[in-house]
Amino acid sequence: MTAIYRFVVTHDDGMAPCSQDGVLSLVTCKPNIRLKADVGDWLIGYRRKKLGGLTFVGQVSKKMEIGDYQEKFPDRRDAVYRRVGRRPNGREILEPLRDDYHETEKLRGRDIRGRYSLIFDRYWYWGCDGGIAPEFIADMAHYWIGHARKATPTQVQRLTDWLTFPGGHLGEPCTPDVIKRQNCGGGC
Template identity: 25%
Template sequence: MYVVDRDFGFAPNPFHGYCTLATCKHRIRNTAEVNDWVIGMGGARLKATGKCIFAMRVTEKITFNEYWTSPQFLDKKPVRNGSRKMMVGDNIYYHDSSSNEWSQADSHHSNADGSVNVDNLKKDTSSRNVLLSKHFLYFGREAPVVPHNLLNTIKYENGINHRVFDEKTNDGVRPLIEWLHSQGSLNQVISAPFDFSDSEKRYSGNNSKVL
């Protein structure tokens, strides 16, 4: 579980039938395994503290190159002059093994002129993994308030970095997952992302600013 600071529909990207985490959160992308749950909670910036923005059970874990070259995920590639869904495409990285160089598509993580944002590239590619989910709940702006007793039972608190809760050792995990399933339909965007109206903007990890 972690606090979602920005919710453009980019990380995670819940569109086109899959919820994907392909940028940011490199530690989660490194360590999460198939069948693990990744849950994003709201924070102060979104005025959504205590609310669940999304929950995805990892159903597949692939590399950037597998993501980039798969025809199945063509719609996840960004089109910056397209619809808002296409603007925030997260299928943006490809590694050329012959030159040992990374390519970054014109995207939410590029510079304002579409050129490579080196800071974002370095952070994003510190893990080469992309998490895919065909079993997710994406609430966006209609994020429900998670009952305090559920959060207290697993001992969750908003803070920096993600927290890991193991169902084998934490009795509160299963009730939380069951509650999430009761809040909406699977594999649908229940409501637009909090920052969707600003989907044309870019994010710079160098100074943590939206430009």
């Protein structure tokens, strides 16, 4: 069954999610969502401190390992880890490509724990401009650290019925020049 993952985008700096060159991706932060979401699932990123405000909505179209993402999209700003090998269990060994993003081993470990990159071909990214959610989406909001995953078939249908207008990159990140994320406080 299709899921709808809901969470607050605590730092809208163009990294998580990253809307660039006609593709939306989630490669860093939200490790549990990246680990569990499947192709066809939906993600809704709510704006912090704005009731009913949306940063983005997207449907997962591809799910790939972080190292595969960096090889396929090396010039994207969120391609911040490179695969340097594999563990005996097949999991990737990744090294950071930038020293200005998630500088601590703890934060990098959270990123890597997510194992996968999510790609959205069908998405609506409002960024700081903030889309306004209709009441049925605002009612599903998740306004604290972490995420929620639950959707009835009716909620999924209402979401897809609402998203009939043109999507893509509809706004800019709130702080696009801020790439240094030393301490997200565990909320990214």
